[in-house]
Amino acid sequence: MSNSGLKALLARLDDLAAQAPADGTLPLLIGDKVCGQVSARASQVLLDGGFVRAHQNQLLIEDTRDLDTQMAQMALALRSAGCIPKWRGELLDVWCDNNAIAAIERGAVRPLGLLTRAVHLNAWSRTGKLWVARRALDKATDPGMWDTLVGGLVGRGESDDLALERESAEEAGLSEAQIQGREPIQSIYRMRRRVPEGFQYEEVLTSDCVLADDVKPKNQDGEVMEIACLPTADIEAMLLAGEFTVEASIVIAQSLLARQSS
Numbered sequence: 001m002s003n004s005g006l007k008a009l010l011a012r013l014d015d016l017a018a019q020a021p022a023d024g025t026l027p028l029l030i031g032d033k034v035c036g037q038v039s040a041r042a043s044q045v046l047l048d049g050g051f052v053r054a055h056q057n058q059l060l061i062e063d064t065r066d067l068d069t070q071m072a073q074m075a076l077a078l079r080s081a082g083c084i085p086k087w088r089g090e091l092l093d094v095w096c097d098n099n100a101i102a103a104i105e106r107g108a109v110r111p112l113g114l115l116t117r118a119v120h121l122n123a124w125s126r127t128g129k130l131w132v133a134r135r136a137l138d139k140a141t142d143p144g145m146w147d148t149l150v151g152g153l154v155g156r157g158e159s160d161d162l163a164l165e166r167e168s169a170e171e172a173g174l175s176e177a178q179i180q181g182r183e184p185i186q187s188i189y190r191m192r193r194r195v196p197e198g199f200q201y202e203e204v205l206t207s208d209c210v211l212a213d214d215v216k217p218k219n220q221d222g223e224v225m226e227i228a229c230l231p232t233a234d235i236e237a238m239l240l241a242g243e244f245t246v247e248a249s250i251v252i253a254q255s256l257l258a259r260q261s262s
Contacts, residue, residue: 006253007257019193021039024040026058028058029060029061036201039197041081042081049074085140094114095117115201117203119205121148123179126211132244133172137225146244150171151167164179170220171219182209191204202247235256
């Protein structure tokens with residue numbers, strides 16, 4: 001695909017990844033800062049439970065003491081009301097103005113429209129092919145679609161580098177030594193997308209590496225049904241056909257564009 005073709009693809013992807021929240025969504029203020037976008041259903045749960053109060057078409061958490069406890073109670077209320085499709089038992093940071101101010105159950109972030117951080121690895125072969133993974137059919141989001149070889153959320157208090165190393169081991173069986181030559185992680189995009197459980201607001205972080213010829217990625221956590229090493233022509237055709245997730249499409253297209261420019 002030409003340079004202009006990749007740029008046109010990224011422009012089309014931006015239409016899918018830069019959406020406004022659904023009607024009925026209310027901003028969530030913690031103190032005086034907007035930190036989330038709460039779905040209509042989740043808003044009612046929070047109001048009924050007394051976790052927030054309505055303020056000028058917004059939801060306000062006034063008392064910012066012991067936010068961890070408040071967030072845990074909110075997540076449990078959302079779970080009881082059926083707003084959380086899958087309880088993960090994992091904590092993510094609650095971000096506000098680029099500061100982590102609390103932690104919350106991973107399954108609650110989309111109903112509340114909280115910012116998440118996701119790390120991705122573009123793993124290239126020495127011959128210029130790209131390793132990619134197909135998501136398992138039981139994944140809550142985008143089941144069966146193709147994805148970057150490694151992609152996952154940064155956990156509570158976790159550095160971006162540690163998250164990428166952990167995800168590389170879990171999703172592709174790659175050791176820290178096997179990806180030690182990777183490029184520094186960089187932020188390339190902020191996803192804003194409507195999803196069934198609410199709103200995906202996600203910082204997309206990426207790194208590229210070249211794997212040695214004797215390295216064969218193998219999934220370890222059961223979240224991937226297939227791993228393949230494909231020539232760029234096949235990757236580009238799959239991108240145009242919409243076979244990759246939106247965020248993976250952005251990550252891969254950006255990598256292809258950078259490789260053409262180098």
